[in-house]
Amino acid sequence: MTAPVRLHRDRIPIRSDVHPCWRVEKALIDAQIPYEVVYEPALPRSRRTRLVAASGQDRLPALELPDGRWLFGDSVGLAARIRAGELFTQTP
DSSP, rough: OOEEEEEEOOOOOOOOSHHHHHHHHHHHHHHTTOOEEOOOOOGGGGHHHHHHHHHHOSSSSSSEEEOOOOOOOOOHHHHHHHHHOTOOOOOO
């Protein structure tokens, strides 16, 4: 069995498209992509030591793919990539 995608997000319980972490999580749900949530501190970003140690970045949301790659960027772009079926596509 392949490991699921790991969604690194904050604990803010807003389920609205205005919240970046929920926007990406909803796209994963809609695309029926198995994932697990890894909660990171919302603020200050300096408390995201686990995320920074693993990826070198402190931005949320972040996706950790089963092959070890990390995806960051604006949540609108990440959600669009998921919905387009391009989450696992390698980009140059």
